[in-house]
Amino acid sequence: MREHFRTHIIVTEExxxxxxxxxxxxxxxxxxAIHRNSGYPEYHWLQTVEGCGRFxxxxxxxELMPSQGILLPPYSPHDYQPITPKWSxxxxxxxxxxAKHILNALELYHPSLYRIEQPAALLASLDHMIATAKNVxxxxxxxxxxxxxxxxxxxxxxxxxxxxxxxxxxxxxxTALLAWLDxxxxxxxxxxxxxxxxxxxxxxxLTTLFRNAVGSSPYAYLI
Numbered sequence: 456m457r458e459h460f461r462t463h464i465i466v467t468e469e470x471x472x473x474x475x476x477x478x479x480x481x482x483x484x485x486x487x488a489i490h491r492n493s494g495y496p497e498y499h500w501l502q503t504v505e506g507c508g509r510f511x512x513x514x515x516x517x518e519l520m521p522s523q524g525i526l527l528p529p530y531s532p533h534d535y536q537p538i539t540p541k542w543s544x545x546x547x548x549x550x551x552x553x554a555k556h557i558l559n560a561l562e563l564y565h566p567s568l569y570r571i572e573q574p575a576a577l578l579a580s581l582d583h584m585i586a587t588a589k590n591v592x593x594x595x596x597x598x599x600x601x602x603x604x605x606x607x608x609x610x611x612x613x614x615x616x617x618x619x620x621x622x623x624x625x626x627x628x629x630t631a632l633l634a635w636l637d638x639x640x641x642x643x644x645x646x647x648x649x650x651x652x653x654x655x656x657x658x659x660x661l662t663t664l665f666r667n668a669v670g671s672s673p674y675a676y677l678i
Contacts, residue, residue, distance in 0.1 A: 464480070470599075506537065
């Protein structure tokens with residue numbers, strides 16, 4: 456059974472040189488209202504365990520329900536508050552010299568709301584971090600880094616971005632292409648190269664943006 460616990464871990468200058476480090480981790484049985492006009496100085500993952508809360512960020516208001524979590528970049532203004540009598544959350548804040556690059560490589564978009572297909576896997580990973588922080592006297596940066604990387608791999612595997620600001624931006628970028636495709640879809644010579652050249656992108660980059668914004672590849676959309 457989870458117990459109320461939160462801890463801030465001392466981050467040394469050596470820790471900040473690591474690809475990833477954990478800055479804080481915890482489980483809150485009764486999450487209180489939080490208002491951060493300037494955001495938080497580290498990356499922030501917040502996941503609902505029980506109940507429901509309302510989260511406001513990037514001009515959006517979403518309900519954070521069980522099997523959902525939210526990933527925020529540093530200094531992203533946000534507010535959240537419970538909307539059920541008991542809202543239990545689990546969280547980790549983190550950074551690292553390669554944190555941004557690792558998140559981008561894993562296509563973990565932020566700020567973004569995630570639907571978690573197997574929340575037990577992510578909870579087990581977070582529980583491990585909490586238990587280690589509780590019981591290990593020197594939970595050093597070198598030990599924390601692989602724990603966090605394992606968690607991010609699980610988020611990549613089991614999480615689906617349901618409300619990605621990146622996807623919204625990408626959709627605006629390809630709106631003109633969508634309109635053009637609606638007019639030229641019957642052209643048998645139309646290719647991915649034709650589509651990507653209109654946006655001055657590589658075919659690989661266009662495919663990535665298209666999938667994030669529309670949910671399918673350009674070719675699948677064309678068909």
